[in-house]
Amino acid sequence: MTETDGGLAFLPLGGTGEIGMNLNLYRLGDTWLAVDCGIGFSGNDTPEAEILVPDPTYIMERRKKLAGLVITHAHEDHIGAVAHLWTRLECPIYATPFAATVLRRKLGEARLDHIVPIHVVKCGGRFNVGPFDIEFIPVTHSVPEAQAMAIRTPHGTVVHTGDWKIDPTPLVGPPCDLERLKQIGDEGVLGLVCDSTNVMSPGSSRSEAEVRVGLTELLGTLKGRIAVTCFASNVARVETIAMAAQAVGRKVVLVGRSLRNLDAAARECGYLAGVLPFFSEQEANDLPDDQVVMIITGSQGEPRAALTRIALDIHPNIALGEGDTVIYSSRMIPGNERAIMQVQDNLTRNGVRVVTDKDGYMIHCSGHATSDDVRTMYDLIRPKYAIPTHGEWRHLTAHAALAQEKGIAAILLEDGDILNLSPGNVEVIDTAPTGRLAVDGNRLLAMDGDVLSARRKMLFNGLIIASVAIDDEGYVIGEPKISAPGLLEEDDPESVRVREEFANAIDEIPDELRGDDHAFHDAAKTALRRALGRKLQKRPLVDVHVLRV
Template identity: 60%
Template sequence: MNLNVYRCDGALLAVDCGIGFGGSEAPEAEIIVPDPGWLAERRDRLVGLVITHAHEDHLGAVAALWPLLRCPVYASPFASAVLRRKLGEAGLLHEVSLHTYGLGGRLNLPPFDLQFLRVSHSVPESQAMAIRTRHGLVLHTGDWKLDPEPLIGPPTDEAGFAALAEEGVLAMVCDSTNALVEGHSGSEADVRRALTSLIGSLSGRVAVTCFATNIARVESVVRAAQAAGRRVALFGRSLRNADVAAREAGYFQDVPPFVDEEEAGYLPDDELLIICTGSQGEPRSALAKIAADTHPNISLGEGDTVIFSSRMIPGNERAIMSVEAQLMRAGCRVITADEEHPVHVSGHPARDELRRLYELVKPQHAVPVHGEWRHLQEHAALAREWGSTPHIIEDGDVLRLAPGPIEVAETVQSGRLALDGSRLLPLEGGVLGARRRMLFNGVVVGSLAVDEGGRVRGTPQVSAPGLFEQDDEATQQIAGDLARLVNDLPGPLRRDDASLREAARTALRKAIGRRVRKRPLVELHLLRV
């Protein structure tokens, strides 16, 4: 859920605009985006939004938030291809001024002079940015690693980083995701070799799940399948979209068209490999449906193998383990990344790679970003070892880099919004607050008809999904209590609709409270006849 802002001489530059997921922390919201309120109020000073790479946590919120920002957007060829599809689905393709910048090139957005440096990551065309201003040079690394064999695209431009050191780097804003991991993150080439060896040894149907935009990984799976005499099918919308974007940007030139989902089920088991979404246990993903045996076109069972070519993102452990358990219950062999099967490497730098970058760049100051507080602290300690002064900041902090001493100068509005369909809703607002309450306490809806004097006519109807079964005797008793309590109200109160409705709602809440020790959301419909 990245959204970074640089300010210089009054002008603003936004970098990345991504999504997050509600998960167990906010189960009432599936997708969460940063609250752009502070930036939207100053959009007349916003010179542009620059996307560093095509991962959802860096560009997934562009379509949702652009109507509030209405600024030019700049992205690499692959990220532009991904964005065009998203903007088209949102009906914004012809409104957004989307510019494709050259890889490793320059972009002048006064007073910001941007130089892009190619870095390795788990998606093509990731770019770090050297931001030059009259006050100094700031390096924004984005997500990166040092991969000697990234397979798609060149390795990280170490010479370019070293050249920045000769110029002098005021501050480096740098990835901290793997700051706790000693050693090196590993290479995509190692994964390709491991997948080729593993898949060649398997019989039955084989499924591999990985992140859709890891084009090098998808290509590795395809190469391994071809070596084993298997054809490949894609299962999952995000994978199909990534395939289209990759081919549009010039990748997958030697990868044949994938087998259609409908055709895949008819291929002999030993001749089929499927690549599917759902590495994080997402409930609506292709793999989750396959595990639950609800997918319309494919099934897996005894003698089949599922390979998780991905890491377990913190917070997703329970969902992933549930999918793995369902697959194993169906008779599948489940393989995850370990020393025996190195089928995944991280796209983020481990500590040796961080040390190497500090050795190359030699920044005066370091601003650790990405990760939890412990990751930032470990990164800060490492930066200090290399002679940089670290500064740990939180969402909303404005870190003044120049002129004068570097310090947090102010704090501005920040926060999170839920993307609910096409709506942006505050997480603590009434709609999601009610949804959260319904999730944990249920909802009760009562309907009753009264005459002109406010006396109940007939039997009230009470529905309490999440609390009682539809035909539960308790709802009938509650309906009777509601009628009695309403009829006992004072006559003047029963003749006023607003007062009667509120009193009836209170009566219904009391009737429910006597039977269950919960505080459900209570709604009441009143009809006067």
């Protein structure tokens, strides 16, 4: 099926077969709809980059046919890439009031807030994006106003869940609208594109109300300073920590810019109404240790986050030590294990007690649907086809098996698979190019491009640069200089040997190459590689600066 046959297709460009970087596309005829646009965090396999975004090249080439981008909720892995990628998409955005508020702050930091058209849609609202008839359905998640989507088309209805769970007492925002989901199921649903993140967890989801009770009980037993780390976008958890602290007579301090932004956005939209104003990190040292609870960013071991700097004792305002406690009210995202354990080890070395949910306390619950929740969703929606998304391959296959238990055909996709939904067979018909881009300051770099490839090589093999001056005829003036940061010490005998052998090799460059700067440069690089030899057992990035005087 092609883009001109009037059919319906689904294409994930990010977030299917991986955690994070959600970017999904639907095509109706030749018109496209984007759903979510999020970031991901690099793991141990990509130390040269910290924040990643999906490569939007496929839809960027079709952006004149892109009717709009709909945001399901305000988590970073669904909204965080908008500020980085919007100039490549240039389409209107549709979001609930809270997601729109969060997004405007992000766009403001990127100086795009007055350029990007944002249409605010009420929770549960119905609206059109080009030929797509879309209805928001409120669902429970760890951020306010999470919405599933019923996408109605002439070919049938597709329900796109976004992130969700069933929590009868979510504390912040309404519970999952199960009745409306059933009504849409009664209308008939072609496909259910559904979150798979927590599908391997048995039973029903735990409630945020249970976490509030558990945290209150735990805080009441502790002395000294208490710090609680959680996802900065989890408004319900921030409120839970604050209410638990207030219940035991402690004042609450926010530590980390993203938490301060969340506080402002949440209060602007009417959330955190029962929470007293937070203290700033600059005010924390004026409070008695036994009267303070700090909410701190950095639950995933992010290098520049507040908790990581506190653990290294390099934070400008906050220090933790003997007698203090850090509580992890969060889960460990796959790929972040080493970074998180390093932070916890540094805290423990400083005398801090570290508490996680593995210690038997009810201090965290997932915002994603468990296996029983997913079964309930299938009972409500009763789709013809199940399309697991939002998870690694093990999550997707477990989800597919669960759907098949219900007698529903499951289709396993990876990023880039173009799934034909109608007319004809529901099957993968083509593949779109996909990839990852690294956020590097205010620019985006291809992970397999020259810049990051060079950075990767420098990281593992080092860098060696030679500087040499030559006269008009191409003969060396003075002594070449060698610099090899991260590879050789300046006074290392090996460094002296390399410099001498490089100087000798430069003298042997053929006369016919000396008059051409480009040819001389290439010959000098070859000479430098030869001078390094095999003794170092490294293949560093090599460059030569040639100055003709």
